[in-house]
Amino acid sequence: MGTIDLAKVPVRDANELIRKYGSAGENVTIVNPDARHHIGVGLIDPITVHVQGSAGYFCAGLTDGARFEVDNNVGWGLGDNIYSGSVVVRGNAGAIAGVGIRGAELVVHGNIGSRAGQVMKEGTLVCGGNANFMAGYMMYGGRIIILGNSGERVGEDMSGGSIFVGGDITSLGSDAEQTDLDSDEQDSILEFLDRYSLRHRGKFKKIVNAGKKLRYGTAERQMRSLPFFGFSGNSKYWNAKVQ
């Protein structure tokens, strides 16, 4: 177990240290975080990073497989482009929490700011309180679970994925619609919440893409071949390009 004091170590150096602890398989405790930005960015080892206080912007961004626990609040861009792993925030999160996530489980016990889950592609983002406006803005996939109220224009221009709201739907966004929730989905949500010691009574409301925008009946004519790079990894998030 390593301890890093952010009152003494700059975040850039701290992140290098975190990655070294990660390589060695040791968990890390961050003391005196004082809402500093970019904590833990780029970590790709399955260790636990415990932030004893608030984290700033882009906490746990671009990480793959690690577990983050934040005792208080986080700023904007929680888990930006995270690939897998989990982040638990005991306080509130700022705007664009879960922006562009490719997987992972992000659980915010408090409220989340506007545009949560913007352009997310996979994974689960949970808000234990209320969400601000445009949660799920332009999301492509994955799921957002809001235990409180949705905020205005929830699901604005989403094209895939699902948003589940335990409280009131303040208003639906453009091209979003409420649909039926089946019992498997309800059970799956409750099982997920139970794993993170969150409780909810009552049935969730499900919001999906209505499919009335951004649909074209005729495919665009291809003018020339395009050179595509291959991908050496093995990921379900990689979309094989086709001519």
Next chain:
Amino acid sequence: MCGIAGIMYKTTGTLGATGQALIDMLDGCQHRGPDSTGFALYGPSADDRLRLRFFVGEGDEAGAAVERIKASLAEHGASIAEDQIVGNNYRCTVAFTGDIQKLAYAMEHAAKVISIGTSLEIVKDVGSAHEVDDRYSVHEFRGTHGLGHVRLATESDVKPEASHPFWATGFADVAIVHNGQITNYWKMRRRLQRRGFEFTTDNDSELIAVYLADKMSQGISLKDALATSIDDLDGTFSFLASTKDEIGYAKDRLAVKPMIMYETDDLIAIASEEVSLNRLFPGQALSTMEPPPGTFNTWARST
């Protein structure tokens, strides 16, 4: 992108280390604006005295500007009680009971006016919070409340007079700091200019100061002026405003520009980012609040 900060010690009779507090808060968010830093500092007011600050430059240029200022003050019936050169500022306290707006517009012909007020002094320059403090000893200032700003210039020059805070030219003790962009700036500015108001820069944030001061001069409270600003101003904005007795904020409906606050029985502190608030309370997990989109509020010192 810019960073804003504000603090008010709520209890009457106490003076806080507002200068040092704002330096710390701005140092915490200097990454939001590396080119200029400024402070609006409010001390105990003396109603029969005005505090004035001017940009005068350095060397011979400064000497000539100070002579012009002194001549213009004398011409308008303002007698100098004390004065000094600090950095590239000329700072003086004068006895004056006439029309402050007329005085302010006249003084602009002598030198660039930074601020005029009974309790307000604005200190601003290019450089970081610590660099500006080194030049102007901001850390020594103790007062009731204040605003701060770190600037990343986007649409006007990197020069001291284009940095924040902005004094509401012609209106004593009104200042603002702003993060964002006012897209109906020229339209609103022309409306105010047609009514005789003068602008000293091409910075859109100056408009907010003059807009609020104009409302308040009509008897509208700061709180109500902030409320109408959300409807009247277009674009993205999170800004803080202050008068001799109050501090307040307004945030646009898009909520593109961040703002977060922390309040205790003794103080209210507002900043762009929580990292600035934690500079006041290192090592503590703060129970902060993010103002909702399209909201405003004000705080006054308790009596």
